Amino acid sequence: MLDEPIIQRLKEIVGAENIATETQDLICNSYDATQMEFLPDAVVYPGNAEEISRVLKLANGERIPVFPRGAGSGFSGGALPKGGGIVLVTTRLNRILRIDQENLLAEVEPGVVTEHFQQEVEKLGLFYPPDPASLKFSTLGGNVSENAGGPRAVKYGVTRDFVMGLEVVLPTGEIIRTGGETYKGVVGYDLTRLLVGSEGTLGVVTKIIFKLLPYPEAKKTMLTTFDSIDGAARAVSTIIGNKIIPTTLEFMDHATLQCVDRRFNLGLPAEARAVLLIEVDGDRELIEKQAAKIHEVIKPLGLVEFKVAKDAAESEALWKVRRLVSPSLRDVNPDKYNEDIVVPRSKVPDVIRRIEQIQQKYDIPIVNFGHAGDGNIHVNIMIDKAVPGMEEKAHGAIADVFRAALDLGGTMSGEHGVGLSKQPFIPLELSPAQIATMQAIKKALDPNNILNPGKMFPV
Amino acid sequence: MDPLKHVEKELKKCVKCGACRAHCPAFAAWQREPAAARGKVALAQHLMKEDITLDDQTYLAMSKCLLCGSCVEKCPNEVPTDEIVIAAREALAQKRGLTTFHKAVGRVIGNRKLMNFGAMAAAILGPLFFRKVPATSGLRLRFPLPFVGGKRHIPQLAKKPFLDRHPEVIQGELGKPRIVFFVGCMTNFVYTEVGEAALALFRHLGCTVIIPKDQQCCGLPGMSGGDLATVRELAEKNLTALEKYEADYIMTACATCGGALHKFYPLVVGKRSPELMARLKAIAEKTVDAAQLLQQLGLHPAETGAGESLTITYHDPCHLRTRGITRQPRELLKGTPGVELAEMEGADKCCGLGGTFNVYHYDTSLRINAGKSEAILNTGAEAVVTGCPGCMMQLSDGLKQAGARTRVMHTLEILARKLR
Numbered sequence: 001m002l003d004e005p006i007i008q009r010l011k012e013i014v015g016a017e018n019i020a021t022e023t024q025d026l027i028c029n030s031y032d033a034t035q036m037e038f039l040p041d042a043v044v045y046p047g048n049a050e051e052i053s054r055v056l057k058l059a060n061g062e063r064i065p066v067f068p069r070g071a072g073s074g075f076s077g078g079a080l081p082k083g084g085g086i087v088l089v090t091t092r093l094n095r096i097l098r099i100d101q102e103n104l105l106a107e108v109e110p111g112v113v114t115e116h117f118q119q120e121v122e123k124l125g126l127f128y129p130p131d132p133a134s135l136k137f138s139t140l141g142g143n144v145s146e147n148a149g150g151p152r153a154v155k156y157g158v159t160r161d162f163v164m165g166l167e168v169v170l171p172t173g174e175i176i177r178t179g180g181e182t183y184k185g186v187v188g189y190d191l192t193r194l195l196v197g198s199e200g201t202l203g204v205v206t207k208i209i210f211k212l213l214p215y216p217e218a219k220k221t222m223l224t225t226f227d228s229i230d231g232a233a234r235a236v237s238t239i240i241g242n243k244i245i246p247t248t249l250e251f252m253d254h255a256t257l258q259c260v261d262r263r264f265n266l267g268l269p270a271e272a273r274a275v276l277l278i279e280v281d282g283d284r285e286l287i288e289k290q291a292a293k294i295h296e297v298i299k300p301l302g303l304v305e306f307k308v309a310k311d312a313a314e315s316e317a318l319w320k321v322r323r324l325v326s327p328s329l330r331d332v333n334p335d336k337y338n339e340d341i342v343v344p345r346s347k348v349p350d351v352i353r354r355i356e357q358i359q360q361k362y363d364i365p366i367v368n369f370g371h372a373g374d375g376n377i378h379v380n381i382m383i384d385k386a387v388p389g390m391e392e393k394a395h396g397a398i399a400d401v402f403r404a405a406l407d408l409g410g411t412m413s414g415e416h417g418v419g420l421s422k423q424p425f426i427p428l429e430l431s432p433a434q435i436a437t438m439q440a441i442k443k444a445l446d447p448n449n450i451l452n453p454g455k456m457f458p459v
Numbered sequence: 460m461d462p463l464k465h466v467e468k469e470l471k472k473c474v475k476c477g478a479c480r481a482h483c484p485a486f487a488a489w490q491r492e493p494a495a496a497r498g499k500v501a502l503a504q505h506l507m508k509e510d511i512t513l514d515d516q517t518y519l520a521m522s523k524c525l526l527c528g529s530c531v532e533k534c535p536n537e538v539p540t541d542e543i544v545i546a547a548r549e550a551l552a553q554k555r556g557l558t559t560f561h562k563a564v565g566r567v568i569g570n571r572k573l574m575n576f577g578a579m580a581a582a583i584l585g586p587l588f589f590r591k592v593p594a595t596s597g598l599r600l601r602f603p604l605p606f607v608g609g610k611r612h613i614p615q616l617a618k619k620p621f622l623d624r625h626p627e628v629i630q631g632e633l634g635k636p637r638i639v640f641f642v643g644c645m646t647n648f649v650y651t652e653v654g655e656a657a658l659a660l661f662r663h664l665g666c667t668v669i670i671p672k673d674q675q676c677c678g679l680p681g682m683s684g685g686d687l688a689t690v691r692e693l694a695e696k697n698l699t700a701l702e703k704y705e706a707d708y709i710m711t712a713c714a715t716c717g718g719a720l721h722k723f724y725p726l727v728v729g730k731r732s733p734e735l736m737a738r739l740k741a742i743a744e745k746t747v748d749a750a751q752l753l754q755q756l757g758l759h760p761a762e763t764g765a766g767e768s769l770t771i772t773y774h775d776p777c778h779l780r781t782r783g784i785t786r787q788p789r790e791l792l793k794g795t796p797g798v799e800l801a802e803m804e805g806a807d808k809c810c811g812l813g814g815t816f817n818v819y820h821y822d823t824s825l826r827i828n829a830g831k832s833e834a835i836l837n838t839g840a841e842a843v844v845t846g847c848p849g850c851m852m853q854l855s856d857g858l859k860q861a862g863a864r865t866r867v868m869h870t871l872e873i874l875a876r877k878l879r
Contacts, residue, residue: 020491023514028492029506033476045491066676072492073477091490112480136481327535 002041002086006062013054018092031088032074033134034421040067040081047092049167049175049206056204056451057173059086063304065453066171068200070142073134075338076419078146078199082454083282090141092205096120104212105164105181110141114201117210123179127215129156130413135196136324141205145218147197151248154373155281156213158415160196167194167207171446174259181209194441199417200452209366219247219281220291221315223307224274224298229253232274233349236372238297239278240345244290250277250322251272256369259328266321269304276372277322279315325369330366333382337394339401342376343410355379356403364390364439376414403426426458432453462549462687463507466542470507471498471505473538479530484809485523488823492601493527495522495539496530503547504528513554519549523820525813528685528718528778545727548685565681565689596833621647623653628704629658632665636756639706641720641746643713644676653806653848655872657712657749659878663763664756666707673699677719683814687731694728698738709742712749712871714847715814718778720746748779750788750870751848755845758874766796766876771868772803772840774831774854780807788846788870795873803834803843812853842866844873 001011002021010019018024020043030037046052059066064125072079081087082349093109099107099121106128108117115134118128118375131150132138138148144166148156165179178190195202226232236249252260252275261268268275280290295306309315329336342352352368359366370378379401402412403427412422412429426435439457442449463470479496480486486495493502505511505877509637524544525563530540556871621642631637638661646654661668678693699722701709711717721743731735747755771793775785811817811827829853833842843854843865 016487022509022516024502025491027501027511028495030496031501033474035475043583071476071480073480108661115481134477137477137479158791238532327537329535330472 002064006058006064009058010042010055010173013058014044014051016044018044018047019043021276029069029072029089030081032072032077032079034075034080034419035116036077036078036080038080038082039084041130043087043089044087045092049093049169049198052088052090052169052204052206053173053175053195055086055088056169056171056233059450060063060172061450063450064370065450067452068141068145068204069399070111070139071134071137071147072114073138074129074142074146074419075340075416076293076413078417078419078452078455079142080420081248082420085450088202088204090206090364091139093141093418097207098128099124099212100181101126103181104214106210106212108140108142108208108210110139110208111138114138114140114143119348122215123213125215127213128162128210129213130159131348132164140208140210144205144208145198145200146195146415146417149371149374149376149400151250151279151371151373153376154249155195155245155247155369156395160193162211163192163196163208164211165209166192166195166205168203168205169385171448171451175201175206177207179209183211193364197417199456204451212361216220216281216283218284219279219315220285220287221309222278222294222317223305223318223321224276224278224303225269225305226274226276227271227302227304229274229352230349232276233277233301233352233372235298235301237346238301239294240373242293242297244280244293246278246290246373247281248277248279249371250369251275251348251372251377252277252325253367254321255365255367256325256329256334258322259332261320263328263331264324271304275321277318325359325363328368329380331381332367333384335383335385337381337383337398338416339379339381339398339412340370340376340414340416341379341401341410341412342374342414343405343408345373345375346411347408348372348375348377350411351404354408355401358400358404361400362393364393364395366401371414375410375413399425399428423456423458461502462546462553462731466503466539467507469539469543470500470504472529472536473497473504474536474644475501476535478533478535479540482529482533482637484525484527484827485823488811488827489523496524496538497532499524499544499547500538500540503543506547506550513551517547518551518555522816523823525777525809525811525816526679527809527813528781529777529809531779532819540728542726543702545682545685545687545723547569548683549687550685551705552685552687561734565684565686567753603656617651619651621651622670622672622674624651625658625670625776626669629670631662631666631667635665635667636707637667637669637705639671639704639709640750641674641700641701641709641711641716642670643711643716643848645852646712650848650851650869653712653871654704656869656875656878657710659875660749660753660758660763660871661710663878664753664758666756669704671703674700677713677716679715679719679723680814681725682719682723683816687727691728691732694724694732694739695735698742701742702738706745708724708747708752709745710747710749710752712846712869713847713849714748714776714778716868717746717748718782721782722778724812747786748782748787748846750791751784753874754787754791754823758791760791760795760874763878764791764798764874764876766795766797768797768799769842769873770799770801770838770840771844771862771873772801772805772838773805773806773844774810774835774843774845774850776845776850777809784846786846791806791842791874792870796874797876798815799871801838801840802839803838805830805834808834810850810853810857812849814849824853825860828853829861832857832861832863835862836863840865842868842873844868846870
C-alpha cells in the first residue's frame with residue numbers, strides 16, 4: 001500500500017485522471033502473456049518524459065519500485081509488478097514525432113503500436129521490418145525494451161538493428177539522450193545498445209529514433225512441405241548456402257502440423273512431416289529468380305509439395321497455416337510453456353532431435369515451430385496444470401531444453417527475454433563474472449534498485 | 460445459479476496475450492486496460508474467484524463493452540468475451556438489481572402494448588419525444604443524464620409502425636420460398652422504409668412474405684444490461700411467433716436482430732434454458748440477413764435498384780461482419796446501375812452504438828462515431844449505406860454532429876429504388 005501523501009504527489013505530477021488505485025485497475029495491470037499475476041499498488045499514466053522523470057525522482061527518494069509497462073503483452077513477465085509498487089504505463093506517449101524521408105529515419109514515442117508505425121512509414125514507401133507476432137498490439141517501447149524479433153529477422157535483423165538513438169529517463173530521474181541521427185558515431189560507450197533489451201531495468205524509454213529502409217518492390221511467398229524434419233532443416237542451410245537470404249523461413253514440425261490439421265483441415269499431403277514457409281522480397285525480377293532457385297535446390301531434400309502464391313490473397317492463404325498454429329495448440333493440452341531457444345542455423349536438426357528425446361523422457365507433448373532461418377525455435381511444452389505432477393515434469397523438461405540449446409552453442413531466449421520466467425535458469429547461460437558485470441551496471445544506474453526490481457538476475 | 464458459472468470454461472481460455480487490444484473499439488476509445496476485452500475477462504475471472512466484488516468499479520468496467528464481437532472474431536484462443544460480459548452483467552444485475560434505466564428498458568421491450576404506445580421509443584430514443592410515459596403504464600422512467608442531453612439527434616418516429624401496415628401473410632408465387640420477416644423495433648418504429656424495401660424486394664422475387672403480428676423485440680438491449688429474465692421471456696414469445704408458420708427462411712434487415720436470433724439466442728438464452736435449446740437452434744439455422752438472402756435467391760439489382768447516379772460508401776455493421784456477411788451487400792450494391800461504391804478507411808470498425816452502451820457512455824460513443832464520420836466524409840460519398848437500422852441511427856447522429864449532409868441509407872433502400 002502506498003501512503004496517501006505519495007498518491008497525492010503522484011496526482012500532482014500526472015494529474016488526478018492519470019492515476020488509478022481501484023482494485024479493478026490494479027488487476028488489469030497485474031498480468032501479461034505469461035499469465036502470472038502480481039498486484040501493483042498504483043498505476044500511473046504519465047504524458048511525457050518530464051512527468052516520468054518526476055515520478056522516478058519521487059519513487060527513488062521514497063524507495064518505491066516502479067514497473068514500466070507498454071501493452072502488457074510480454075512473454076517473460078518483464079512488466080509485472082512483483083512485490084508491489086507503481087506500474088508506469090507509457091501508452092499515452094503515442095505520437096510519431098517525425099518521419100524523415102531524406103535521412104531514412106523516424107522519431108517516435110514509446111507508446112506507439114508497432115503495426116501503426118509500420119503502416120505510417122509504408123504510406124511513404126518506407127519500411128520498418130521488425131515484426132514480432134504481437135505487432136498489432138505491442139508498443140515500440142516494449143519492443144525496444146525486450147529487443148523484439150520476428151520472422152523477418154533472418155534477413156533484416158531484430159529491433160536492436162533499427163534503433164539509432166534513444167531518449168531515456170534514468171532510475172534516478174535524469175533524462176539523457178543516447179546515440180543520435182547518424183549511422184556512424186563512436187563517441188563514448190554505446191549506451192543505445194546497452195539499453196535496448198535491458199527489459200526496463202535501466203531506464204524508461206521516452207523517445208526512439210529508428211532507422212528505416214525503402215519498402216521492397218515485391219515479395220513472394222512459398223509453402224514447402226517435406227517428408228522428414230531433416231529434409232526441412234537441411235533446406236534451410238541449403239537455401240542460405242546458395243547465397244539466398246529469404247525474408248522469412250518459418251518452420252513447423254509434424255506435431256504442429258497435426259494440431260493445425262486436426263482443427264482446420266489443411267489437406268496437407270499424408271507424407272508431410274515438416275513445413276517451411278519461405279518468403280523472399282526485393283526487386284521483382286530478382287525474387288522470381290530466387291524462388292526458382294529455391295525450388296531447384298530443395299527438390300532433392302524430400303520435397304513433397306511446393307506452393308507459390310501468385311498474389312497477395314494467395315500469400316495470405318499460405319501464411320494462414322502459420323497463423324493457425326497458436327489457436328490449434330490448445331487442443332493438445334490446455335496450458336503451455338512457450339520457450340524461444342536459439343541455436344546456430346546448422347544445428348536446428350540436432351536440437352529438434354534433442355527435444356524429441358526430452359519429450360520421451362518426460363512423456364509430455366512438445367510442439368515446435370518458429371523461425372528456422374535464424375535458428376530461433378518456439379518450443380511449446382503442452383501441459384494440463386490440473387493434472388498433478390505435470391507442471392513439475394514441464395519444469396524439468398524446460399531446463400533440459402535450455403541445456404540442449406546451450407550445448408549446441410545457442411541461447412535460452414531469442415526474443416522473449418528473461419523477466420521472471422527465465423530468471424531461475426540464468427546461471428545455466430551466464431557465468432558469475434558476466435552476471436556480476438551486469439549487476440554492477442544496474443547498481444551504477446539504479447543505486448536504490450527501484451526500477452523494475454527483482455527481474456532478470458537470480459534471486 | 461451464478462451466471463458466471465455459465466462461462467467458467469470460457470474464462471479459462473484467455474491467456475492474456477493482449478491481441479484484443481488491437482480490435483476492441485472500447486479500448487481504442489479509453490486506452491485503458493479495464494476497457495479492453497482482456498481486462499474485462501480478467502475481472503470476470505476475479506469475480507469467479509470472489510476476490511473482487513460486484514461494486515461500482517466492476518460495473519463501470521463491464522459497462523465498457525459494445526458487444527460488437529470484434530475481439531471474439533480475432534482472438535487466437537476464441538474467447539467469447541461478449542458472452543462473458545453478458546454473464547458478468549447478469550451477475551451484477553442479480554446482485555445489485557437492474558439499474559433504473561435497464562429496468563425501464565426491460566419493461567418496455569418486454570411489453571408490446573407499451574411499445575406500440577411509443578413508450579419503447581421513450582426508453583430507447585429518449586424523452587425528446589415523450590416527456591412522460593403513459594400514466595396507465597405505471598412506469599416511472601428516470602433517465603440518466605446523457606440520455607436527455609441536448610446534443611443528440613434523434614430520427615423522426617414513423618406515424619404508423621410497420622407491423623400495423625401490412626397483413627400477416629403476403630402470398631407470393633407457388634414454389635417460391637416462404638420467408639418469415641423478423642422486423643425489429645428500429646424498422647418497426649423508426650425506419651419503416653427499410654421494412655417496405657425488404658417487402659418490395661422479396662415480393663419482386665415472388666416470395667411469400669410472412670410478418671407475424673405477435674413478434675417482439677429481439678431483446679438484445681435487455682441482454683446488454685444483464686436482464687436475462689426479460690430476454691428469455693422475449694425469446695420464448697418470438698419462438699412461438701416465428702414457429703407459427705412453415706417457412707424456408709427467417710429474414711432480418713437488422714444486423715443486431717439477426718445477431719440475436721442467429722448467435723445470442725442459442726449462446727446465451729439456450730445455455731440458461733436448455734429446454735429451449737433445440738427450438739432456438741432451429742430458428743438460428745433458418746435466420747439469414749436480407750442482403751445475404753437476396754443474393755442467394757439471385758436478385759438482379761439492375762432490375763430493382765437502377766436509378767440516378769449516387770456515390771455511396773458502405774459501413775459494415777459488427778453483427779453482420781462477425782457473421783461473415785461483408786461481401787454480399789457490396790456485390791449487390793456494386794451491381795446496381797447508377798451506384799458507385801467508394802470504400803472508406805476502416806469500414807469494418809464499429810460505429811459505437813453498442814445497444815445501451817450509447818446511453819451510458821454517450822460521449823465515448825460519439826468519439827468512436829466521430830472517427831467513423833471522418834472516414835465517411837473522406838470518401839466524398841453522397842450517402843453512407845449499411846445493413847443495420849441501429850448503425851443508421853448512430854451514423855446519422857455522428858454526421859449531423861459533424862455538420863455533414865451525407866444521407867444515411869439501408870442497403871435494401873438502394874436495391875429497391877426502382878420498385879418504389
